[in-house]
Amino acid sequence: MVKEVICVHLGQAGVQVGYDVWELFCAEHQIGCDGHALQSSVLPPGVDAPHESFFYETGSGQYVPRSVMFDLDPSAVDEVRNSRLKHLFHPESLVNFKQDSGGTFVQGQQMGRQCKQVPLLMDRVRLAVDLCDNFQGFFVFRSWGGGTGGGVGVDALEELGDAFCVESYKKIFEVVIYPSAEHGTTTVEPYNCVFSGALSRHLADLSYMLDNQAAYNMCRHKMKVSNPTFEDLNAVLAQVVSASTLSLRYDVELNSTLDEICTNIIPEPQFRYPIVSLAPVRSKKSAGHENFSPYEITKELFESKNLLCDAGPHFLQNRFEAACVVFRGEGDTGYGAVPVQACEVYDAIRRLKNPTSRAHIPKFCPWIKNLGFKVGIVGVPPVTTPNSPFVKTKRQAALLSNSTAVRNLFIRQYRKFLKLFYHKAFVHQYIAQGFTMDDFLEALEQYRDIIETYRIRLNQCKETEEEMQRQALGLTGPPPTDTAATATQ
Structure with missing residues (x-):
């Protein structure tokens, strides 16, 4: 039975990234802008489509995202209402107030409490939960540096935990849009970021750290975009979210539930800030000029330029406590369009463990023997949206890892x-x-x-x-x- 996940998008950053995420999900699962399937698929009786963990089907045959979008400022939500996906979302899942938070954590928190916006948000979440048969948890998209994402986000996480997770052991995953080192939206971003991180330490089970600075660097150096816009950054973040949720939306044995992700990634509760790496990342100009073998992709996953975390120049001098690699797409077997084979991935990992240069070997904690990777394979090729700066490839991989390198993110805002x-x-x-x-x-x-x-x-x-x-x-x-x-x- 499909286990449902509900996505909660908070603040301008959470809503805008969420829009790109759902646009990509629709492209991957052959769902049109109006929610109707573009390609009919016949499944055996009693078998649900894997993507129904993130979508639910109405009586008219329309697929609707299991999501709630909320912002104090109406502009970001209005953009969704007037976008090409305006018929995809349930109208009651798009919620906004009439005044912004001024970009400060405290004002966002006070407005959420005094204007009863958090209870309104929770009412919409409960409606989404009621439509689930086998509900397993939440994905909460928010920016730690924002007023709504920070102030309302902390209260929303606390309410979600109290209402759904204390007794039933459901999971709350954060998708944290971390402030950039070079491009800040407000002067008080460091204050907002520290308050958000400190006050939500025990409110989420896992926090994906998606660093805006790393996304900027990826656009400049890997995709050759000289002046990246927020649309470019959101496209990068959407690809990373898609890659890190593959196991929840397709048939794959690795990390098929939120519980399994926590089991494989979090060695101890305090180490709940994993980082994500994506490969290959190239510009559209390089289409057809490179052949990305499983070994080349696996090697790139451990390069700092492919990491959605600005971990500094000494990334590989840190230690990994866990690493899960999920491959998708076609293999190099020479027998046509067949999925990536497990033997190809394990051979790539074996070569990575014994390279010519010992300096590039990813180092695990010494009590983790044999450099063990968790490996998952999805046969569906990667997909890009029309406005995405990514080159279209036959295969792609994501690395979800728990590394001490993440501390560099916290140090940056701490200073x-x-x-x-x-x-x-x-x-x-x-x-x-x-x-x-x-x-x-x-x-x-x-x-x-x-x-x-x-x-x-x-x-x-x-x-x-x-x-x-x-x-x-x-x-x-x-x-x-x-x-x-x-x-x-």
């Missing part, structure tokens, strides 16, 4: 927060809405705890590796210390 807070810049906007200096300090401490958690894990890995090397050399006892250096310290 920006400190620079503003040191001069108390713009703090008065939050104080006027009811926040106190203690709220700032408490949020900063909790945000620092996230960074510290990953730093400690990286140090544990290095200490364990050193001990294993000593044991391999037959050395016993504690490692030697530099007496002179110790005396100087």
Whole structure:
């Protein structure tokens, strides 16, 4: 039986990215702009189509997204109402207020509470849940740096958890649109980001970290777009969301439920911030000029330029705790259009483990033996939308991994927060809405705890590796210390 997932899109970024995501989902599942199937498929009696985990079929044969879009500012939702997909969404699933949040976390939170917008949002979510037979959880799309995505998002996550997840053990996955290092929408983005991250630490089961800065870099360096627009960035994020949800929308044994994703990706609850990598990523000008073999794609997945996380120049010096690779499309078997074969993927992984240059080997935590990957295969080729900057290829792969490299994202906004807070810049906007200096300090401490958690894990890995090397050399006892250096310290 299909297990349903409901997508909740919050704020301008969540709604705009959500629009591109649903446009891509429709293209992948052969659903037209009006919700009717473009290609009829006959399934055995009692068997549901896999994509019905994200769509439901009405009595008239129309497929409707299991989604709710909400923003305080009506402009983003109105764009959806007037778009080419205006007949796809249920009218009651498009919800907005009449005034924006001013771009601040505290104002978005206060408006959501005082104007009863969160209860209104929850009413629409309950209507969507009532249409499910085997409901398994939520995908919440929001920007940590936005006023609505941040302020309303924290309260919405708390309400969703209390209403649906405490007793029934349903899952809440965040799709976090992380602020760019170069292009900010508001000056107070670091404040919003720290408050959002700190106050939602225990409200979601997993948070996909989709970094806007990495999307900018991917557009510039991989797809050769000199001046990327938000449409280009949203197309990149939509492709990543599509690739990371393949196992929920197609028949594949790996990560076929939200529970299995949590089991395979999250070793401990505090490490719930996975990062996603996508390959191949090329411009349309390169169409037909390259042959992307499974090995080339697998190798690219571990390159920082293909990562939706600006992890810095030393990405592979971090440690992986989990890695799930999902391939889609046709294989290299030479027998026509057949799906990627498992033997091709495992051969690519074997070659990746034994390359000519040892510096490019992805390093796992030392207690994870044999460099184990989880592998899933979907036979359906990748799809692009008409306005997408992606080149169309026969095969594609996504890497969903848990790595200590994600701490670089948190460090980036943490430093920006400190620079503003040191001069108390713009703090008065939050104080006027009811926040106190203690709220700032408490949020900063909790945000620092996230960074510290990953730093400690990286140090544990290095200490364990050193001990294993000593044991391999037959050395016993504690490692030697530099007496002179110790005396100087």
